[in-house]
Amino acid sequence: MRLTCPSCAATYDVPDALRPARRRIRCSACGMEWVAEPDAPADAAPPAVPPAVPPGVPPGAPLGAPLGAPPPPRPVQGVPPRIVPPSPPPPPRRAGLIAAWIASLVLLAALAGGAWVERASVMKAWPPSARVYKALGGG
Ligand SMILES: [Zn+2]
Structure with missing residues (x-):
């Protein structure tokens, strides 16, 4: 030693x-x-000096932690949810109905016209119709 x-x-x-x-x-x-001393030799090295800690940094402080995480969005209080009324049902398609009515009127007009034009034949075939034609001025 x-x-x-x-x-x-x-x-x-x-x-x-x-x-x-x-x-x-x-x-x-x-x-x-x-x-x-056998347990403490004279040439023992001095105790190791702990590594210097930079001033101002408390021991155990987390390094590299995020400084300011954005807070989670909070629901707005006091504003009731807006209730949107359901849209009214679309109006039923009346084009077909109107066309059917027009077709019926045209057919009736054609029949009436034909009956008026052919009133002589009609009255001959159906004598009671003569009163109707007379009432309408065609007698
Ligand atoms: Zn000496």
Whole structure:
């Protein structure tokens, strides 16, 4: 093992086999005498200095954490939801109905016209119709 004089820091290499558990050492350089402890050798390195912490940073502070996460959207209070009335049903298609009415009127007009034009034949075939034709001025 290595022994170091606490006074002049002179070092001495001493074989472990020759060194007892506890021995009084005398420095040959400065005459300093000290007791070399087997558990604490004189040449032990000083305790390691903990790594310096940068000032202003508390230990354990998270590094790289997001500074300001956007808050979640909050529902607007006090405004009732707008109720949209259902759209009225579309009006039924009357084009077909009107066309049917027009067709019926045209057919009736044609029949009436034909009956009026052929009133002589009609009255001959159906005598009671003569009263109708007479009432209409065609008699
Ligand atoms: Zn010494």
